[in-house]
Each structure stands twice: as structure tokens, then as C-alpha cells.
Amino acid sequence: MTAQWENIVFDRSVTPPVPMRLYDGTRASKIAPIVLYLRGRAFLDRDRGEAERPIAKALAETGAVVLEADYAIASQNMFPQAMDCAFQALVCLSSRRKQFGSAKSPLFVAGDEAGGNVAAGVALKARDLLPGELKGQMLFSPMIDPKMTSASFREADKVGMREKWSDGWSQYIGSFFQHPYAAPCLCSRLNNLAPALIVTSEDDPLRDEVIGYSDRLKASGVTVRQRIFSADCGWTSVYKEGTGKWLPSLCSEFTGFVETLH
Incomplete structure (x- = not known):
């Protein structure tokens, strides 16, 4: 499977089109889930690169x-x-499911690190503007709290990410610090959101903010499937787009999450 970037045409009113690349594996059924994936990189992308995301x-x-x-x-x-940009991509996928799966294909949004923040914001906006269209959200160590004051965040220097995350927040959020779509962890209304799969690890610097957001979703009545990997699984390699022992388990969590929503 080789995925390449292209301007996938959905709707001629979308100008400019949002570049996407398609990862189309072996389909288990005709009603394959469709996932809008948003990558990390701490809001500091300068080049999207050609390497496929693990x-x-x-x-x-x-x-x-x-x-x-x-x-x-x-x-x-x-x-x-x-x-x-991300929400427009979701709107396009929602209206053109048959182009990639079937009219009954469930639609998900997923993201890791900075992309997890955007995915959480997209889920909020979908609740408000596209009710019922999003089947679930998958947040993999979402970079979700611009305050960066949690106890676990003190470990950020150990993975070389404190300065990057600080610079990334300054780049991304600007004067929108309190906007719920920009910093979902500060949102006061989390009810009626799509079910969530939320993943972190014991040694993840973002662990506390991730678990805190997960707990708030649960308290708001949102269905949450949470996985905290052990420290020896190598989960923090996700920040460098690497792999580890966590990858097969993550796939199992995804499959189980999808099955519970049928």
C-alpha cells in the first residue's frame, strides 16, 4: 500500500481543495469505516513530507x-x-461516503498529538453543525491543554518536546486561547459529542491532560473507551512518528471501538 498526496475533488465550491492522501488497505467488508486522520508535529509543520504515517x-x-x-x-x-480546513475535509467525506466506502460506512475523525487537538475540535464542531454524522472520535495523546501545567508535563524535557509544544501552541492558538474549538479541554459544554477512543501511556508527558479530558467527557455522558499503555510500550515514539510495541494493541483498540458502535 502506497499513499500519495493529491487534491481529491469532492465539491467544486471548496477553494482551494484540501490536499489528502488515501490509505486504502484490505477491506474486511463493503461497509468499511472511513477515518479522517490528522497528523501531529506540534503545530510546527513546514513540510508535510512523503513518508506514510504509521x-x-x-x-x-x-x-x-x-x-x-x-x-x-x-x-x-x-x-x-x-x-x-479539517472540518471542511470532514464535510466532504460525509457527503461523499460512497466515493470511498458505502453510504452506510461509519465516519470517524482521528488525530495524534497536535492532530488530536484538531480532531477533538472537529468533533465539537460536528456536534454543533453536523449532528449525527460523526460516529466516533479517536484522540491519540491529544495536545489539548495550552496551559501546559500538569504534573506529567514535567516529563516533556525527557522526550525533547517542551520547547516544541510551547512554540506550537504560540503558533496555533494566538488570541483564541479561550475558544472551545481551539482548546477543547477548556470547553464548558461537552455533552452530546461522538463516542471517543482516547489513548495515552504511563510515561506520556501529555498523560494528565489527556486523562483529564477523558474524565470530563465521561462526566458529560459521552461514551469513552480509554487505553493507557505501559511505559515499556514505546508509545511516546508517536511524537517522532515512530512505531513500537503499542502499534498492534492500538489496532485492536480501534477494531474493538468500531465494533462496539455498530
Whole structure:
């Protein structure tokens, strides 16, 4: 499976089109789940690169149709432009499911790190503007709290990410610090959101904010499937787009999550 970037045409009114690349693995059924995937890189992308994302590729190999949207380059990684790009990609996928799966294919949004933040914001916006269209959200160590004050965040220096995350937040959020789509963890209304699969690890610097957001979703009545990997699984390699012992388990979590929503 080789995924290449292209301007996938959905709707001629979308100008400019959001570049995407399709990861289309072996489909287990005609009603394959469709996943809009948003990558990380701490809101500091300068080049989207050609290397396939391990998470996107792995999800496709479970039978999903994964489309990675390039929300970063056109938006310069700034809110609200980045959110608008990602949400427009979701709108297009929602209206053209049969182009990639079937009219009954469930639609998901997924993202890791900075992309997890955007995915969480997209889920909020979908609740408000596309009720019932999004089947689930998958947040893999979402970079979700611009305050960066949690106890676990003190470990950020150990993975070389404190300065990057600080610079990334400054780049992305600007004067929109309190906007719920920009910083979902600060949102006061989390009810009626799509079910969530939320993943972190014991040694993840973002662990506390991730678990905190997960707990708030649960308290708001949102169905949450949570997985905390052990420290020896190598989960923090996700920040460098690497792999580890966590990858097969992540695929199992995804498959189980999808099955519970049928």
C-alpha cells in the first residue's frame, strides 16, 4: 500500500481543495469505516513530507479507509484556519461516503498529538453543525491543554518536546486561547459529542491532560473507551512518528471501538 498526496475533488465550491492522501488497505467488508486522520508535529509543520504515517497506515490495514488531510500547510498551522480546513475535509467525506466506502460506512475523525487537538475540535464542531454524522472520535495523546501545567508535563524535557509544544501552541492558538474549538479541554459544554477512543501511556508527558479530558467527557455522558499503555510500550515514539510495541494493541483498540458502535 502506497499513499500519495493529491487534491481529491469532492465539491467544486471548496477553494482551494484540501490536499489528502488515501490509505486504502484490505477491506474486511463493503461497509468499511472511513477515518479522517490528522497528523501531529506540534503545530510546527513546514513540510508535510512523503513518508506514510504509521498510525494511518496501520488503521487502514485493519480494514478501514483512511484519508489523511493536510490541514497544516494551507492554514500555516493557525487557528481558526487549520480547524476550518479539517472540518471542511470532514464535510466532504460525509457527503461523499460512497466515493470511498458505502453510504452506510461509519465516519470517524482521528488525530495524534497536535492532530488530536484538531480532531477533538472537529468533533465539537460536528456536534454543533453536523449532528449525527460523526460516529466516533479517536484522540491519540491529544495536545489539548495550552496551559501546559500538569504534573506529567514535567516529563516533556525527557522526550525533547517542551520547547516544541510551547512554540506550537504560540503558533496555533494566538488570541483564541479561550475558544472551545481551539482548546477543547477548556470547553464548558461537552455533552452530546461522538463516542471517543482516547489513548495515552504511563510515561506520556501529555498523560494528565489527556486523562483529564477523558474524565470530563465521561462526566458529560459521552461514551469513552480509554487505553493507557505501559511505559515499556514505546508509545511516546508517536511524537517522532515512530512505531513500537503499542502499534498492534492500538489496532485492536480501534477494531474493538468500531465494533462496539455498530
